[in-house]
Amino acid sequence: GAAFGVSAAQADGTVHTVSSSSSKIPGPVASVPEVKGGNTAVALDKGFTDALTSLGLTPGVSGNAKLENGSVSFPITAGSVTYWSPDGNYRPYVQGLLNHDDSGLTLKAGDTTVTLENFVVNPGSSKLYGDVLVNGQVAASNAYLFSLHGGTLKPLQLEGDNAILTGTTVHVSDDAAKLLNSTFKTDA
Numbered sequence: 001g002a003a004f005g006v007s008a009a010q011a012d013g014t015v016h017t018v019s020s021s022s023s024k025i026p027g028p029v030a031s032v033p034e035v036k037g038g039n040t041a042v043a044l045d046k047g048f049t050d051a052l053t054s055l056g057l058t059p060g061v062s063g064n065a066k067l068e069n070g071s072v073s074f075p076i077t078a079g080s081v082t083y084w085s086p087d088g089n090y091r092p093y094v095q096g097l098l099n100h101d102d103s104g105l106t107l108k109a110g111d112t113t114v115t116l117e118n119f120v121v122n123p124g125s126s127k128l129y130g131d132v133l134v135n136g137q138v139a140a141s142n143a144y145l146f147s148l149h150g151g152t153l154k155p156l157q158l159e160g161d162n163a164i165l166t167g168t169t170v171h172v173s174d175d176a177a178k179l180l181n182s183t184f185k186t187d188a
Helices: 046-054 174-184
Strands: 013-018 030-032 038-043 058-063 066-068 071-075 078-083 094-109 112-122 127-134 137-149 157-159 162-172
Touching: 046 058, 058 066, 058 112, 071 094, 094 174, 112 137, 112 174, 127 174, 137 174, 162 174
Parallel strands: none
Antiparallel strands: 013 038, 013 162, 030 078, 038 071, 058 094, 066 071, 078 094, 094 112, 112 127, 127 137, 137 162, 157 162
């Protein structure tokens, strides 16, 4: 079968690039029943990094994540994605789950390091879940960490064997903000 991928993201947002060895695209629909590779990349918004600096927090990465040129990327380790035409009436038009095991984002201040990792992106619910560790100890499992706003999502782009969705913005959830504030004794 033809190799195919789906990805989701934005300038100050997210890019998922996923690949599959076999998938079919009936009409305007792209279906990747088994994602094999790719990554989710998030360009860190200046407002976010400025806020971290003002709180004395240093961002970093854990596991297989990469932080380069103000963008952090996480390898997709498993998942499935289905994409319907945004011009149709079917909603949500991007559905599935993308797993990012063994990679994450770290926030460090003094002797405290919070690691957000093992992300699961659910484009249908527009939520990103993950595990939270404080100095290596699990503080929360599969917690709701970020909300995904797809109002700026651009049409599906095909690049070779990959499909790329760009334009989702990522926002810290209220749950995650409370947890980070209590851990770092901040009020952000």
